[in-house]
Amino acid sequence: MDKNFIPEDYIPILVQSVVAFGFVAVTMLATHFITSKRKRIRTLHKDENFECGIEIKGNARFPFSIRYFLIAILFVLFDVEIIFFYPWAINFSEMEWMGFFEMLLFMFFLLFGFYYIYKKGAFDWKHDE
Amino acid sequence: MNAIIALSALAILTMFFGVIQKKSVLLPLILSGLIIVFFLNVIEWGTFKHYYNEMFIADNFNIAFTAALILTTFLVFIFSALYYRTVKRPLEDIYALMLFSLIGGITMASFGNITMLFIGIETLSISFYILAGSKKFDVASNEAALKYFLTGTFATGFLLFGMALIYGVSGSFNLQAINSYIIANKESIPTLFYAGMILVFVGMAFKIAAVPFHFWAPDVYTGSPTLITAFMSTIGKVASIAAFYRLISITFLNVHDFSVDILMLFAIATIIVGNLSAMTQDNMKRMLAYSGISNSGYLLFAIIAMGPKSAGTLLYFSISYAIATITAFAVIMLVREERGTFSLQDYKGLAKQNPVEAFAMAVAMMSLAGIPPLAGFMAKYNIFSVAMNGGYVWLVIVGVIGSMISVFYYFKPIIYMYFHRADAHKKIETTKAYKIHILLVSILLIILGFLPGLVIGLL
Secondary structure (H helix, E strand, C coil), X not given: CCCCCCHHHHHHHHHHHHHXXXXXXXXXXXXXXXXXXXXXXXXXXXHCCCCCCCCCCCCCCCCCCHHHHHHHHHHHHHHHHHHCHXXXXXXXXXXXXXXXXXXXXXXXXXXXXXXXXXXXXXXXXXXXX | CHHHHHHHHHXXXXXXXXXXXXXXXXXXXXXXXXXXXXXXXXXXXXXXEEECCCCEEECHHHHHHHHHHHHHHHHHHHHHHHHCCXXXXXXXXXXXXXXXXXXXXXXXXXXXXHHHHHHHHHHHXXXXXXXXXXXXXXXXXXXXXXXXXXXXXXXXXXXXXXXXXXXXXXXXXXXXXXXXHHXXXXXXXXXXXXXXXXXHHHXXXXXCCCCCCCXXXXXXXXXCCHHHHHHHHHHHHHHHHHHHHHHHHHCCHHHHHHHHHHHHHHHHHHHHHHHHHHHCCCXXXXXXXXXXXXXXXXXXXXXXXXXXXXXXXXXHHHHHHXXXXXXXXXXXXXXXXXXXXXXXXXXXXXXXXXXXXXXXXXXXXXXXXXXXXXXXXXXXXXXXXXXXXXXXXXXXXXXXXXXXXXXHHHHHHHHHHHHCCCCCCCCCCCCHHHHHHHHHHHHHHHHHHHCHHHXXXXX
16 A cells, blocks of 8 residues: 555545535525526425325424433344344354353343433333422 | 442442432542542452453553542542532432442543453543533533534544544554554555555544543533532543553554654743743632643653653642642632632732632742642653653743743732732631541642652552
8 A cells, every 4th residue: 555645546535525516506506597487486395395195294493302312222232232233243253152141241231221220210101309 | 450340330330329308328439439449449460460361451551540540539529518419319420430430430440352442541631521511500511512512523523533544554453463563564654554544643642631632621511510620620630641652652653753743843832832821810720720730731741752751740640630630629618618719819918818719729839830849840841851752842941931830820819818918808708627638648748759769669
């Protein structure tokens, strides 16, 4: 590998940034010229977000229970840990018993975390502080 | 490596005993666990091992700094019983996070690969972000956590970008491989590599709170719970400076001419700004935050000079700074609990009412100021002599001037404690155990002042 770099090596990056900015500029200008020159009419329905044809009700920014957030973040945590099982399953036969016990250790930590949050009351929906 | 495995097990055990509501088991478990980990770490002395494709290097430097970090954590845990004595819940989450950040600190003292450095810094920092906000219903604590998180992630971005540039040029994350790249291409290193180095230095300077990347430190240190401040300002600084030294001594030694200019700028600015800002503070915690900033300036001397005694002096300075800071914070948390503020006025006449605590505070302040025969004096003397041997006379002159300025603000609490009449404050009731602990720590500081050669000779 040739490790001496000169500024010319970075031309692809320059090209990419020019394309990225150029796309934004061109689309904005193009839509400006393509759209009709008639006076724009603003109505209540025209300004609305189009959401599958269903009428919008209220605002999305309202307070909701922190428990939803907690459940969501715990789901992400456990979901990501499952990813470690895929490479392990592929290499299962090569790693033999050592790999099996290492995965058991990993599962132990995972289940300990589950036990911890369970004991901490993360799933206790009835109890309100 | 033993230390990291044992500490992880200890932290998980802590969480387990906390969650089954065994509050009385926690602190004895952690303290005895830390002693065991200390010995597990020390028995590896003299053996040079590396693990996982040189990701983790266990040499004497690592073991010495790991021992220093464990000692510091041990001292912080001793005083946690006093700080949290009114809290009923087991607090296992805070203790476990402190242990996890200690693991991050150990990783930072022993990396052999830049990605490992990044993992260490993140383990340390993410625990700190949570710990800074661990006083949930205090606005100042929340502010500290958010400020630390936002600025910290920004600095991490700089660090990571610098690492990416260095990798892009040298083709490796391994410290030795980067070093051999530098040696092989000494004449034709592209500018991009130096840009990467500067960005990495910015990230590291943020972590040790060196000027001009120190703005987070006063607010974060003031807002966090006092025990956590003591922990952050010692563990964070010692681990970061060890990582910085390791990075430069293994990797960037052959381009040191370039690093010296930047580091000297950092060191001089840090000493001047840190000391001058500390002079005007009335809040003790904020004053110690600025004192921590100015101390990282002195710590940078050893990295700039890179002499044969640099590593040992760095270790000695770190230990003496950590012990003195923890002693000071232990007294501050006591006075704050009784009198409600961190103001200097609260220390009026403390020597009459609480002679033991006032003595400990005085020893800590004099050590930080560098009064012989305390550890702080020997630390400063050695670090100046290392810089002198390296030929950095101007740096030493700035350091001495900064040290003279620092005497002014370090002696303020001593004057308030010993020469001011108390205005209607009652005696602060403490436990006997606390008195013994704080006396032991201040005596440790005095003893350490007589044995600098023992510590410096280690490395």
